[in-house]
Amino acid sequence: MIVQLFPRLDRLAVDALLAIRADDKACPEPILDADSYPIETRYAASGGSPIRHDILVDLRARLVEIAAGCGFPDRGSASDRARFDEQVSAFLAERDELDGGEALRDDVWAFLACVLLPDLVVWRFADRPAERFHGGVRNTFQRLWMRGRILDRGAVEDRWELLGALTEDALVQITERPSIGNDARLSRALAEGWLRASRQLGRSVMEDAMREAVIRLRLRNQVQLLAELDDRDLEVTIDTFFAQAPTAAGPERRSWTDRLLGRAK
Template identity: 40%
Template sequence: MTKLLPRLNAAQVQDLINLSFEYQINEAKNFPSALVSTATIGASGGSRVQDRELKHLCTTIRTIATDFGYPDLKLTQRQLFEVEVAVFLADSDLFESGEGLRDDVWAFIATVLLPDIVIWRHDIKSSSTVVETDEKLSTNHFKGGVRNTFQRLWLRAKALDRGLSNAKRWELLSTLTEDALVQLIERPSISASSRLSVAIGEGWLRHSKKSESKNMEPIMRRFMVLIRRLNEICLLDYFDDHALTETIDRLFNDASVKN
């Protein structure tokens, strides 16, 4: 049965992140906090998630963060931290249903349950306010969408999962650079298909190994332009595995010529 999670709309997110950091963090750690009551939940379509399940979510992510220095040290091994969190979120049964696709659910998780981790992950200074114009303090880290601190990790894991039977199931997630991940996941016409996303990830991996002296960032950006254009003409998901691999390799080679 679908587990319905609390939801927070954009206006509620804005109201809460205007609160002091200290208040947010203290409330979040005293679960269930008074802030939970500000969220709404679906009236039908499943059963309400239990507090113990949300607490387990928070405890696990904070435990992972603690292994990387939270709350005392600045995060230096960002990719390793994010891979661990992404894998945990991908394996969690809380997001197996359509709830994982809801921006307002992830807004609740970032703003109400784990604002301290958002603040630590993005090195937001307690002397500042989140609503300043500085890009580092963007509300995008809290509100739902591809820039949400946790939603982006769940989307990456879902898109680049090689499958339970693969001994290197999460290699793409841990190997692709941040720029490559952003280029892929923030293009829903591509990332909505896990098969296509994995095929692109495999192509990136192959090409990066034979292009050690080249900068993969501009190559990946040009490749994404080419493959999105092609995908509008013919649905790449309908290609068989061999044809899809050949097409992706050809487009990576074409994107490299201009480098």
């Protein structure tokens, strides 16, 4: 099998391109002609062959189609953009071209955001923060690919439920912490624990509960490798982290187990 090498754009090239566009208030146009790619565009020197241009064009077309179903090019609502994130996460996770090492490179996602899909970036994030163009966990599309890869339940009916069920804050807590996001099994276990807790308590209290559960998870993982637990023990451990998290501030603080049992403190 021949590895398909994606175009790459390093941080300096991204900064230069963003500087050129800084005073341009119009929506940036994608560059679909390979001969017009930025001069800084590079491919890996060896290990495969450059990806066919028609595959990149198709990738863009499919993403634009998803965006159009979510209101693009009109701004739409926050729920429209959340739906876009959910659908794109599943779509990118299933693309064969992104199933290898190329998708692990920040500079690949920087190229996609800056050259192939800049109009979708600006639509999704109207204030145009540079981090949404640069490669990394906050890149517009890289973050969605990561979510799809680590929260994929596999061949089940509700395969992508976690992508739509979790809040943006919960997803960020998982994917932007390497100690969690780099371990797909641990990430899924935490997401499933969030879902169980939210069904008991309601989503309104889950932001604080998730933050404290993540702190407890990271501390425990320093002394006990949670990835070594079997599925049931890992589930119980994650539920314990959420059970210890307070759901109210000040003198009214109670754990969610107290709330479930109706105990006042």
